[in-house]
Amino acid sequence: MTDYIHALSIDGVIFGFHENELKVLLLRWKGTDEWSLPGGFIRMQESVDVAAQRVVQERTGLTQLYLRQFHVFGDVNRYDWTELQRRIGFPHGNTEGEWWPRTVSIGYYALVEHSKVEPTPDHLTEACAWWSLDALPNLLFDHNQIIEVALQALRKDLNEQPIGHLLPGAFSIPELQRLHETILGHPLDARNFYKKIMASDELERLPERRRGTPHKAPFLYRFRTEVTV
Amino acid sequence: MTDYIHALSIDGVIFGFHENELKVLLLRWKGTDEWSLPGGFIRMQESVDVAAQRVVQERTGLTQLYLRQFHVFGDVNRYDWTELQRRIGFPHGNTEGEWWPRTVSIGYYALVEHSKVEPTPDHLTEACAWWSLDALPNLLFDHNQIIEVALQALRKDLNEQPIGHLLPGAFSIPELQRLHETILGHPLDARNFYKKIMASDELERLPERRRGTPHKAPFLYRFRTEVTV
DNA sequence: ACAAAAGTGTTAGTGCTACACCCATGA
DNA sequence: TCATGGGTGTAGCACTAACACTTTTGT
Known part of the structure; x- marks a missing residue:
């Protein structure tokens, strides 16, 4: 962890489209029923954009990505630490080096082709799956809010240009x-x-x-x- | 510095309007002829938005601010460290705690009423002044680029709503x-x-x-x- | 043959663009 | 009275929104 930038993270909202529903890729934390967005930290010698690519790549297996930085979430109390500890047992500011008392997160959204994704959990999680935007669970951290802001950004971008990156190469x-x-x-x-x-x-x-x-x-x-x- | 978030900074593009010219507020570094944007770090117990307000407040004396987060600048090599050292003598990654080997910066722009601003330098600088956007010097860091991106964001926002925060309370x-x-x-x-x-x-x-x-x-x-x- | 989706044109309204003249004021 | 900028309407054009029928195909 020492070769990562502390207190600054990436959260990735990975959008997919399947059976006429917009989906996001979520991770289930080990030994719990709690879900969150994929995320990660930025290496000391790594551009933020590259870190975001890496995060999305590691969860999806995809290399060519449509990826947009959409917002920074920087409130001091982005979520309730007591609740978080109850849900996933993570102590506030533990010394393992994996966790920090306060994290600023840069939100990126990705548009990917649903069928090409191989959902892959990371070392803190044991499941990676698509969830319909219409039926999201109560996510960890402030991730429900982040998804909401990502969707607004996506809608705004859609008004500027048609977006097809969520569909296969050929579509009607x-x-x-x-x-x-x-x-x-x-x-x-x-x-x-x-x-x-x-x-x-x-x-x-x-x-x-x-x-x-x-x-x-x-x-x-x-x-x-x-x-x- | 230890109660600040390391490696993450704010850069503030403070726009003013005077004599039919768009201006930005710049700082001149002590003992040099080198100028940069106002900026600052985020306190451990301070929201990023609040830190941006503080940065702009300290340079302008204004409390009511129209402030917009517009982009994160996160490239590894945002600027040339050798050149920077030549220009302001700051060593790369010094131990004074004021400087870091690599900084990610969150860009905010502010729209302020030119006549109400009391330009105030900070502890690293000895002058604070308005510069016309049409005649900017070669700024430190990647600040010329940041201003360019800020201007693009401002233009985009202008298409969505008329903006008057750069003018006095009453205008024709x-x-x-x-x-x-x-x-x-x-x-x-x-x-x-x-x-x-x-x-x-x-x-x-x-x-x-x-x-x-x-x-x-x-x-x-x-x-x-x-x-x- | 039937059910279901694909493919396509016209019209009205709304917002953007271009353009010119008279009015008020201080010098 | 003159020079300068303020204040305002109209007409074309482009984009958006509303609306229905025929064609194709598998069953």
């Missing part, structure tokens, strides 16, 4: 529409959505259509622009 | 327009500006007009909403 327009509807939390008009997406000139139609649905086969598209870090 | 519409033009960096149409501002319903016209100008006396306005922290 209605699938993209359902993703946007789920993020924004309200339905969109299919014709208007189609026009707006096409006007953005970010998509290109692929030669094949999606087969195997019991209905009309939709065209498939992909984003012209590639994944950013 | 043309004065507000010149402020917006200066921030955005391009001229605005007076009629369109007037309509948009009025449509926002944020301003109320005061009973008096501005007197003493050699021309038509403009109406004075103020914002309905009050200063936020």
Whole structure:
């Protein structure tokens, strides 16, 4: 721990999209039923952005990431230490070097392709799983609030550009529409959505259509622009 | 220094508006001609937002502040240590406790009323003064870049709501327009500006007009909403 | 044939842009 | 009276929102 920056951590809100639901990747702490966001500390010789990539990479197995710094959570009393100790037994400011009396956290959100993720717990946790945003448990620390702020940031970004990083490389327009509807939390008009997406000139139609649905086969598209870090 | 969070600092971009120019408040380091942004560290029992308020308060004397966290600067090599040592003689990672081998900085910008500021240097500096954004010197650290990012964030925020915190309590519409033009960096149409501002319903016209100008006396306005922290 | 989803155009409204003239005031 | 800036309306354009029918496909 001595080669990490003390009192400063990363919290990663990893968004996925599956079965028309927006999900986040959570960790269950060893020997408990308590869940939290993935997170980590920053190495002394590591940029904060790189640390965030590492955190998300280690939990998902993914290397190419769409990752955005969205807020710093710096209140003195971000959460109740007594409650935390009761829930996961972590003493306040213990000397093991893993824990600190007060931590400032930099929030990053990642958009990942749900099916490509291999959820992997870290050394403090024993399960890593997707949770629907609509049915989150009461998380450790202030992580419910962090997710809320991340979602607001994601919605704001969505208004500036269509976002497809949560979908597989090839997707239909209605699938993209359902993703946007789920993020924004309200339905969109299919014709208007189609026009707006096409006007953005970010998509290109692929030669094949999606087969195997019991209905009309939709065209498939992909984003012209590639994944950013 | 031991009761401060190590390796994490605040950098404050304090914007003012004077003589139709956007200014930032800078500090000159003792015994040098080198300038930097005001900044500071976070106390162990102090929220990050409060630390940012303190930093800005100490340099300006103002208590009611419009303050926005806009970005975290977390690269390992944010600036050249050799150059820094040459310019202000600060050794890399000295033991005085004032300096650290690597610092992550949280950027805040403040909008203040130029005339109310009493520029005050801190214990490392011997001058505190306004500099026009158009004629900044080569600043210490990565502070030129931080100002650039702050300006971008300010411009973005300006598109969401009219901002008047840089002006005195009572101002004319043309004065507000010149402020917006200066921030955005391009001229605005007076009629369109007037309509948009009025449509926002944020301003109320005061009973008096501005007197003493050699021309038509403009109406004075103020914002309905009050200063936020 | 039927059920379900895909694909697509038109119209109205709203907000942004461009543009010009008269008014008030101090010098 | 003149020079300077203040104050204001209208018309086109672009983007957004509302709305329904035909096509395709598997069952």
